[in-house]
Amino acid sequence: MALFERYLSLWVALAIGAGVTLGLAAPGFSATLAQLQFASVNLVVAVLIWAMIYPMMVAVDFSSISEIGRKPKGLIITLVINWLVKPFTMAALAVAFFDYIYSGIISGEDAQQYIAGLILLGAAPCTAMVFVWSQLTKGDPAYTLVQVSVNDLIMIVAFAPIVALLLGVTDIVVPWDTLLLSVVLFVAIPLLAGWLTRKYLIGRSEGDDQAVDDFVARLKPFSIIGLLATVVFLFAFQAETIVSRPVLIVLIAIPIIIQSYGIFAIAYAAAWAWRVPHNIAAPCALIGTSNFFELAVAVAIGLFGLSSGAALATVVGVLVEVPVMLSLVALANRSRSSFSR
Template sequence: MSIFERYLTVWVGLAMIAGVLIGQGAPWLVQAIAATEVASVNLVVAVLIWAMVYPMMVGVDFGAVAGVARQPKGLLVTLAVNWLIKPFTMAFLAVLFFDHVFAPLISPEDAAQYTAGLILLGAAPCTAMVFVWSQLTKGDATYTLVQVSVNDLVMVVAFAPIVAFLLGVTDLSVPWETLLLATVLYVVLPLGAGLITRRKLGSKAAIDAFSAQVKPWSMVGLIATVAILFGLQGETILAKPTVILLIAVPIIIQSYGIFALAYGAAFALKVPHQIAAPCALIGTSNFFELAVAVAISLFGLNSGAALATVVGVLVEVPVMLSLVAFANRTRARFPEPAA
């Protein structure tokens, strides 16, 4: 890892602080960024996420896609954890903490809002940032792409029914334009650009050299995205610091629990580390762009639900970096990939 990547936690922490300061000192800038939306997808953030994903896509070798069929266990673990377990455990933890453990500290109305926000997070497995986590764990780029793509397809048909069921809302309005546009922006376009780049570069040596040059932009995109998101919710974060901690508790428990479940299952099934690590990280991380967009569309920009989804971003970065470090330290315990 480069020095920039090794101290990514520091840069992300500074980005969080900078985002809040910019939101307070230059609200016009934050509002201008917030105004660049199409189908509830912020285009500025979309460009930054594209910068995160593109370096990973350059490493995708379509000739290896057929090999995924010979190693289905990682994909099965991802799908089972993401859609049969994660949304429901997140809802359980939200109800447990906000309706019972933290009940003396917050009003029932706020508790319902925070629960709704966490349900939205739990029902949206990661689409874009997982490419960064996969890259940091030396994950299989092609397999990660397949896992994310399959999850996107499942999300289109499963997100609304699961969220509606867990929220108890029968007429939930899901922004299908957001889902489709996000898939195009975060997967299809950078994938196409990566494929074109590989063909133009030709040799493996040239591809590796180019990947090393563009890789830092992936980290830049992550840090800039964090700064923007915290700038958008900076005032609320400053006004309710204690609530931030309360919301963070079930998210942290959920994150480490889901990772342990998926990573342990992959280990038990003897899945190679380059597949097992991204497999576990996809379920642990969240498609927070979608969660934030749906929370705002359903409950409003300044709602408790929107705040909860933003806290998910606050918690996710340091938690994911700690899990990336753990995955890298335990690499030798997993079997070598098949030839």
């Protein structure tokens, strides 16, 4: 798999093209797969993401979790970025672009819809794909698990108030089924499976951790294949929108991309300045950059409707997510030597 990892950006670009082609050539097939969902979580994509997460969960050394309290810097940066910075910078960028920069291109009514969608994205930190980005940067799996778990707990109480504050809407209905299902699917089940697998491997090898490392190495090719398949399906689901409204997609994507690189730069620089080790610093910055798009899409549809501009804006967040995050993974890997060991 060294060839695949070395040219991962190329394979993702090909997967994007394949996804759009599949969506246009077989719209019925793509629509059928898109409808296989429960609580706004697509079950096909969920299985693929689970396959990507599982190897990292096997790599989690549960005995090291208790040590995380002694090195809280990465967790502090993640929480500050996710809850005190990211929602508000996203809202500011959305207003700047759609109320001012795009004022002669997009009507005021539509602009408010797109602003709402971007705010929903900014207020929903990622739960699932973060494990993939952490694995690709050789992040500390135990620390990443704790960061994601604490974020999920905070999201349960903080998501609705932040969205209500920024949107000026008081009757926010949080889709608890989406939130809880995602936590179970993308954290609880893979974690349990990883723990059982690790326990079995160590027991069979009489306490030799090398057996775990070898097992995870064998699974890595399937993790990359799962990532590429996920890209294919995500773009297939939205192929018609991409082709029919390309200019609007680009306009919405611009502030999302600026937000992503800006948030990553803030978190990564803070981790570097605070002398956080790279295997914690990289996932720390990537967690703040990535979005929980299932939750954002579900709330956008619930508040504004399936065909609303807010829902479209959250969908664009889905399309932008993988290419942008992979570029940041590459940046994090290239800058590994700049961090304290």
